[in-house]
Amino acid sequence: xxxxxxxxxxxxxxxxxxxxxxxxxHLLHIEAMSGIVLLVAAAVALLWANSxxxxxxxxxWHAPLSFGVGSYVVSQTLYFWINDALMAIFFxxxxxxxxxxxxxxxxxxxxxxxxxxxxxxxxVAVPAALYVAMxxxxxxxxxxxxxxxTDIAFAVGVLALLGKSIPSNVxxxxxxxxIIDDIVAVLIIAVFYSGGLDYSGLLVAGTxxxxxxxxxxxxxxxxxxxxxPGAVLWMGLLKTGAHPALAGVVLGLMTPVLPxxxxxxxxxxxxxxxxxxxxxxxxxxxxxxxxxxxxxxxLRHAQREILPxxxxxxxxxxxxxxxxxxxxxxxxxxxxxxxxxxxDMGGSLxxxxxxxxxxxxxxPLGVIAASWxxxxxxxxxxxxxxTWQGVCLVGLxxxxxxxxxxxxxxxxxxxxxxLSAAKLGVLLASAVAALIGLTWxxxxxxxxxxxxxxxxxxxxxx
Numbered sequence: 001x002x003x004x005x006x007x008x009x010x011x012x013x014x015x016x017x018x019x020x021x022x023x024x025x026h027l028l029h030i031e032a033m034s035g036i037v038l039l040v041a042a043a044v045a046l047l048w049a050n051s052x053x054x055x056x057x058x059x060x061w062h063a064p065l066s067f068g069v070g071s072y073v074v075s076q077t078l079y080f081w082i083n084d085a086l087m088a089i090f091f092x093x094x095x096x097x098x099x100x101x102x103x104x105x106x107x108x109x110x111x112x113x114x115x116x117x118x119x120x121x122x123x124v125a126v127p128a129a130l131y132v133a134m135x136x137x138x139x140x141x142x143x144x145x146x147x148x149x150t151d152i153a154f155a156v157g158v159l160a161l162l163g164k165s166i167p168s169n170v171x172x173x174x175x176x177x178x179i180i181d182d183i184v185a186v187l188i189i190a191v192f193y194s195g196g197l198d199y200s201g202l203l204v205a206g207t208x209x210x211x212x213x214x215x216x217x218x219x220x221x222x223x224x225x226x227x228x229p230g231a232v233l234w235m236g237l238l239k240t241g242a243h244p245a246l247a248g249v250v251l252g253l254m255t256p257v258l259p260x261x262x263x264x265x266x267x268x269x270x271x272x273x274x275x276x277x278x279x280x281x282x283x284x285x286x287x288x289x290x291x292x293x294x295x296x297x298x299l300r301h302a303q304r305e306i307l308p309x310x311x312x313x314x315x316x317x318x319x320x321x322x323x324x325x326x327x328x329x330x331x332x333x334x335x336x337x338x339x340x341x342x343x344d345m346g347g348s349l350x351x352x353x354x355x356x357x358x359x360x361x362x363x364p365l366g367v368i369a370a371s372w373x374x375x376x377x378x379x380x381x382x383x384x385x386x387t388w389q390g391v392c393l394v395g396l397x398x399x400x401x402x403x404x405x406x407x408x409x410x411x412x413x414x415x416x417x418x419l420s421a422a423k424l425g426v427l428l429a430s431a432v433a434a435l436i437g438l439t440w441x442x443x444x445x446x447x448x449x450x451x452x453x454x455x456x457x458x459x460x461x462x
Contacts, residue, residue: 034323118371149403
């Protein structure tokens with residue numbers, strides 16, 4: 001017969017601490033919160049870079065940070081470690097999301113993926129064309145890819161602010177579009193912004209990939225075992241001249257979508273380990289550590305293997321990416337000194353307006369037009385609950401470029417003035433797109449509630 005769980009009284013301070021940590025955990029899992037944190041980080045960077053303490057802002061990110069063992073030391077600026085190393089973790093989580101969606105989500109089959117695929121491609125082609133039309137000089141044209149990206153966290157965070165009145169399929173469409181957008185952005189970075197490749201680095205990168213495949217083949221499931229192969233892959237890509245953060249993409253797409261094979265089902269193994277721990281505890285209120293050490297190890301192993309690696313690692317890393325990596329990236333990259341940007345010099349004004357208009361106008365036009373075309377041709381249908389007003393909302397929110405757009409801008413422009421102008425265009429466009437999308441979303445949500453109320457009245461009268 002099952003015994004009810006025993007509950008022991010706790011100290012008042014411990015109860016308060018539990019409630020505080022529970023509230024914090026709930027807060028961190030609110031989708032809108034990561035977007036808000038990202039926005040705050042960008043605002044702090046802008047204010048700091050344009051304050052009397054602006055010199056300290058630039059000095060911080062250019063401060064050297066060294067890592068090494070013995071005589072082998074790598075010294076780079078803090079800016080480098082954030083943009084080239086920490087962003088690999090961002091790409092890893094994004095690639096895992098892509099991997100899951102391809103396996104069992106909105107990209108799992110052609111029929112499901114036609115609409116978001118067409119919308120994403122339209123949202124890449126039209127902004128790029130609009131930017132190029134406004135920037136004819138070769139140096140300025142380097143930024144054609146800046147307005148093609150959508151910031152997943154920021155866009156989904158703004159959508160979450162609208163509450164549950166927005167149909168869930170609208171969120172799925174936005175998420176799938178942003179994921180495909182990320183795939184295209186990664187391909188653009190790899191093909192157009194990786195310079196001349198040093199092919200000797202491919203041997204190092206290939207070694208890292210072979211190490212990953214070897215660990216997977218022998219059934220190593222712990223994520224910590226893949227840190228060294230991942231570092232080897234990262235260093236190989238850095239040596240080739242490709243952007244090393246792309247190592248995260250390679251690792252994410254290689255992460256298994258099925259649980260590791262085990263002799264015993266993870267749930268059965270967990271139950272067996274718990275039974276053994278219970279038996280030792282029943283014999284003695286404080287069991288000997290060596291007797292419960294092995295069951296506890298088995299329990300941790302079973303707990304780990306219940307979820308497939310692609311899901312488990314993404315869940316573990318997502319809070320770090322959302323609340324550490326991306327805010328740090330925004331803090332390091334969004335600090336555009338307005339006094340230091342000369343919009344009358346070298347086509348800077350054209351770059352800023354090109355990015356601004358491409359994100360604000362080109363993105364929605366591309367998304368909506370491409371979606372209308374594939375539906376009109378009969379290649380797909382709008383998902384249940386999604387109207388053209390919902391597609392318009394997705395198009396407007398897709399204009400929030402932010403993280404990926406700023407990242408591409410840092411690769412596209414060597415000229416500091418052009419880079420600052422591009423960043424300024426991204427920041428302005430993302431802020432305006434968020435406000436317009438939020439306003440449209442409020443009216444859209446009100447209309448949906450009104451239509452639902454009218455339908456309920458008709459049903460009641462019948």
